Amino acid sequence: MRQAPVHIAQFLLKTILPTEDAEAILGDIEEIAESKSDAKNPLHRDAVYVYEVLRSMPALALRNAELALGRIDTGHVLLLALSIAFVILWERGIAHVYAWPLSQATGDLLGLGALHACRWSYIFLSVSGLIAWLVTLRASAAYWPVLWKWLGTAPLLSVLCGCALAVYFMIRPDPTDGLLHRCFHILTTVIAGVAMYSVCRFNPERHVRPSDGPAANT
Amino acid sequence: MANYLGEFEIIVLAALVRLGDDAYGVSINDEIESRTGRTSSVGALYTTLSRLSAKGYVRSRLGEATPQRGGRAKKYFEITSEGLASLEQSARVLHGMLGGIAGWPQKAPG
Known part of the structure; x- marks a missing residue:
């Protein structure tokens, strides 16, 4: 029977x-x-096994990054920007508009204090933001199958990405007004505009996997 | 534009030529270690093989699964004619640079 470190090493390698x-x-x-x-x-055999897996990790991580990043061009980068912009717009334009009134109404109805209403609001924002993020990422998958496959088959990384986004929505201060808020909106609009332009110009015929052979480099 | 090979790529391609039909991860690493004294991780080897495959210099096929490997199949690698041509080109370049230096091999490859 193999030891737990062996299974963990296998899981990590398959994740990477x-x-x-x-x-x-x-x-x-x-x-x-x-x-x-x-x-x-x-025990000695398992130790050698885990050592060899750990020794292979850096090169494999590099290879995986090559597979994903090797296919990135301007269009891909801007598609990702579009996804991020969509999430920001969703959070600020939709969730933020409806979350507060909904949370306040729920809080008033249930007799909860402002703190509770605030918590409900941020939970709503987190969930809706996360859903929006996943939906847009899935939508861009038609153009970016390698990344989607990577995220879809690498549960650890996907969960970490999702958690990072949820934590961001949970801890960020309330940017209802101010210069930063306005700059953020302008930046979002610019990114979304440029990203839409890149989507219109995107030609999937030009993008093949590196593993498809020499034609991939042409 | 010429696609130049890196040092480890040359070593791996040469190992594939030497091993012929029996070239898979472990045997390639063993061949490299026995001839150069260089030990590399399996991950580093597969990274290089992946790059060579993307260049069209190497092709692969899945082999048999054995109990010694935990029931997992071997992945055999084979050099392509493009890979062989690139290896010869790299050998010529190396010889062109190193040939004539006192104490270096004088015989031209290929």
Whole structure:
């Protein structure tokens, strides 16, 4: 029976590299661990196994980044910007407008104080923002299958991204007014406009996976 | 534009040529270690093989799964004719630079 660190190492490797290569790599590492370790000592074998997985991590992370980033061009970057802009617009234009009145009404109805109403508001903002983020990311998947596959098959990273966004919505101060707020709106509008332009010009025929062979570089 | 090979790419391609049909992760690493004394991680090897595959210099196929590998299949790699041409080109470039320096090999490759 394998030790927990082995399973954790396997999980981490498959998270970093969610492709068919992960199985081949794990098989190779298994073979190395069998040959290099003391056959009578499973603990030693597992230690070699975990060491080899950890040793492979940096290069695999780099490779995964290459697979995703290698396909990025201006259109892709701006598509991501569009997603972010959509989330910001959603949060500020829709959720923020409806969240406060809804939370206040709920708070008044239930006899809750301002603090409770504020908490309900931010929970609403977090959930709606997260949904908007996921929907836009999924919508952009038609143009960016590698990233979507990566996020979709790398649960740890997806959860971390989602948590980071939720924490942002939970802890950020209330930017109801001020110079920063206005600058944010202007910046969002500019990003959204440029992103829409890039979407209109985007040609999916030009984008193939690096693993598709030499034609990928043409 | 010429697609130049990096040092480790040259080593990996040369190992593929030497190993022929039996080139997979472990055997390639063993070959490199025995001939150069250089130890690399499996991840580093697959990263390089992936780059070479993207350039069209290497092709792969899945092999048999064995109990020794935890029931996982081997992934065999094979150099393509483009890869071989690029390896020869790199060898010529290296020889052009190193040839004539006292103490270096004088025989031209290929």
